[in-house]
Amino acid sequence: MENSEIARIFHEIADLLEVKGDNPFRVRSYRNAALVVEGLPESLRTMAQKGAEGLMHIPGIGEGIREKILEMTRTGRCAFHDGLLKEVPQGILGILKVSGVGPRKAAVFFKELGITDVEGLEKAAKAQRLRTLTGFGEKSEERILKAIKDLRSMSGRANLGAAMQYAGAFQDYLKKIPGVTDCIPAGSLRRWKDSIGDIDILAACDEKAAAVMDGFAAYPDVRHVVSRGETKSTVMLNAGLQVDIRVIEKKSFGAALQYFTGSKAHNIALRDRAKRMGLKISEYGVFKEKSGAWAAGETEEDVYRSVGLPWIPPELRENRGEIEAAEEGRLPEMLDVKDIRGDLHVHTNESDGACSLEEMADGAIERGYAYMAVTDHSKAVGIAHGLDEKRVLAQIKRIDEFNEKLKKRGRKFTVLKGAEVDIRADGSLDHPDSVLDKLDCVLAAVHSGFSMSMSDMTERILKGIRSGKINILAHPTGRLISSREPYAVDMEKVMDEARKYGVALELNSYPDRLDLNDTHLALAREKGVPVVISTDAHSLRHFDNILYGVHTARRGWLEKKDVLNTRPLKELMKLLKRK
DNA sequence: GCCGTTTTCGGCCCGACTGTTTTCAGTCG
Numbered sequence: 001m002e003n004s005e006i007a008r009i010f011h012e013i014a015d016l017l018e019v020k021g022d023n024p025f026r027v028r029s030y031r032n033a034a035l036v037v038e039g040l041p042e043s044l045r046t047m048a049q050k051g052a053e054g055l056m057h058i059p060g061i062g063e064g065i066r067e068k069i070l071e072m073t074r075t076g077r078c079a080f081h082d083g084l085l086k087e088v089p090q091g092i093l094g095i096l097k098v099s100g101v102g103p104r105k106a107a108v109f110f111k112e113l114g115i116t117d118v119e120g121l122e123k124a125a126k127a128q129r130l131r132t133l134t135g136f137g138e139k140s141e142e143r144i145l146k147a148i149k150d151l152r153s154m155s156g157r158a159n160l161g162a163a164m165q166y167a168g169a170f171q172d173y174l175k176k177i178p179g180v181t182d183c184i185p186a187g188s189l190r191r192w193k194d195s196i197g198d199i200d201i202l203a204a205c206d207e208k209a210a211a212v213m214d215g216f217a218a219y220p221d222v223r224h225v226v227s228r229g230e231t232k233s234t235v236m237l238n239a240g241l242q243v244d245i246r247v248i249e250k251k252s253f254g255a256a257l258q259y260f261t262g263s264k265a266h267n268i269a270l271r272d273r274a275k276r277m278g279l280k281i282s283e284y285g286v287f288k289e290k291s292g293a294w295a296a297g298e299t300e301e302d303v304y305r306s307v308g309l310p311w312i313p314p315e316l317r318e319n320r321g322e323i324e325a326a327e328e329g330r331l332p333e334m335l336d337v338k339d340i341r342g343d344l345h346v347h348t349n350e351s352d353g354a355c356s357l358e359e360m361a362d363g364a365i366e367r368g369y370a371y372m373a374v375t376d377h378s379k380a381v382g383i384a385h386g387l388d389e390k391r392v393l394a395q396i397k398r399i400d401e402f403n404e405k406l407k408k409r410g411r412k413f414t415v416l417k418g419a420e421v422d423i424r425a426d427g428s429l430d431h432p433d434s435v436l437d438k439l440d441c442v443l444a445a446v447h448s449g450f451s452m453s454m455s456d457m458t459e460r461i462l463k464g465i466r467s468g469k470i471n472i473l474a475h476p477t478g479r480l481i482s483s484r485e486p487y488a489v490d491m492e493k494v495m496d497e498a499r500k501y502g503v504a505l506e507l508n509s510y511p512d513r514l515d516l517n518d519t520h521l522a523l524a525r526e527k528g529v530p531v532v533i534s535t536d537a538h539s540l541r542h543f544d545n546i547l548y549g550v551h552t553a554r555r556g557w558l559e560k561k562d563v564l565n566t567r568p569l570k571e572l573m574k575l576l577k578r579k
Numbered sequence: 580g581c582c583g584t585t586t587t588c589g590g591c592c593c594g595a596c597t598g599t600t601t602t603c604a605g606t607c608g
Binding site: 027063064103136229246260268282 | 580581582584585590592593594595596597598599600604605606607608
């Protein structure tokens with residue numbers, strides 16, 4: 001059982017306990033454990049091989065949950081979870097996804113009306129049966145029907161790229177409303193999380209907040225207003241994306257930004273820390289607990305300073321040890337997009353790119369890069385018009401000629417000869433060694449046969465690494481955030497072997513990929529496996545995606561030294577020498 | 580169920596909005 005599945009079970013246990021009306025702090029323990037497990041770089045499967053001893057010292061995991069992890073990694077089941085499902089029908093978990101319906105209401109619907117799933121809830125609301133319950137009326141039914149409609153129109157979480165665009169447009173609109181002095185997207189967007197549940201926007205204003213709220217609700221792309229208050233409102237966009245806005249006075253802006261950026265787990269830990277110091281943190285500021293006197297709040301720096309910490313970059317705020325690291329002066333030196341000196345995954349119109357080699361090179365030069373690797377597909381990827389041996393040789397010749405031309409013109413820019421060679425189902429590479437040996441930078445990647453077993457897929461990729469012919473493993477898990485699960489692969493084994501063979505792992509910056517993800521990157525850093533941040537550009541504008549890659553790397557605590565393409569060309573070329 | 584400058588019991592972040600009810604519980608972030 002993998003970490004993601006174990007985390008899912010803990011989330012479900014938390015939901016089921018809540019519907020049962022169990023101790024809310026016990027519920028929180030399971031929810032917290034789920035988050036901790038999700039953020040764990042190493043797999044519990046591996047850690048549990050040493051028994052309970054291997055699972056000690058994971059914050060938030062105590063004896064009870066440790067036992068359940070052991071059980072799940074050994075048997076693939078959790079008896080406690082199975083037992084809960086006998087008491088509470090699984091369909092009720094779906095009801096909890098309906099906005100405005102939580103565990104208490106779901107329990108009432110189940111006990112009083114025998115409702116066990118969303119369809120049943122919809123029927124009951126339409127038949128006006130909910131209003132027969134105490135505490136529910138006509139409006140409750142309306143809200144629930146609307147929320148069910150919204151739920152169905154949402155395609156789960158939005159990818160970061162799309163969410164950024166929606167948020168940017170909304171932000172521009174809000175800034176033009178009179179009285180708004182500042183406006184910034186917060187939430188998981190500001191933390192550059194790879195998928196976004198909703199957009200959170202914080203606005204500071206010097207006049208009546210009500211005017212801002214009017215403007216907010218009047219945004220042309222709004223489908224309907226979900227809730228509307230003095231300082232806080234929620235709307236649903238036509239695209240099925242929810243947007244929350246919070247309006248706050250300038251003197252509280254830092255505290256509000258800190259609060260609204262999250263993550264929830266980070267905030268709880270920070271507020272807990274404040275409490276132990278005799279302080280209280282809310283979105284309005286930091287206050288002395290006894291006297292209620294205002295202590296800080298205008299900037300985020302002030303808020304963190306008030307609890308004895310340096311400012312913590314948003315990407316790190318997941319309660320994954322950043323507060324302890326901040327306290328001990330161990331926060332990573334954050335990578336900057338300016339540190340990136342070149343792109344090592346670029347396609348041209350020889351395969352499925354939109355632009356020529358020359359056009360892509362111009363684009364890279366314009367960004368201030370020192371180098372770029374042309375890495376078109378190999379023939380197995382027919383749909384991308386992959387190159388055969390003959391075409392690769394022709395491309396090599398063209399690149400040599402192009403580099404000569406650049407040199408003559410005095411340009412300090414080099415195009416590396418590369419390929420994105422397919423790792424076939426049997427682990428062999430899709431170009432002969434004679435071709436690979438002529439290239440500067442060989443990427444290898446899986447493009448088909450995703451449904452293999454974990455052991456087969458791992459072996460397939462290990463064979464590619466052991467060929468000694470590749471430099472970089474591209475998009476190592478193959479996930480597409482909104483449409484395809486990662487294939488099953490033992491990433492720890494892949495990383496160990498990659499380190500042995502001097503193969504780097506790619507962080508693909510495409511917002512739908514972001515592959516490796518943040519926790520894998522943390523593992524790579526721990527294991528000392530070098531990472532390359534690339535865009536997989538198929539057109540000029542794709543170069544911009546490097547921003548998503550860099551911020552994802554920051555989420556994985558990667559520093560400049562951990563990333564190969566922060567090195568100057570000469571140093572890079574030495575590192576790309578294959579064994 | 581977790582955790583300890585409040586250490587093995589007794590706490591556990593904090594506030595806005597909604598609907599239905601007259602003072603608040605439930606939900607959300």
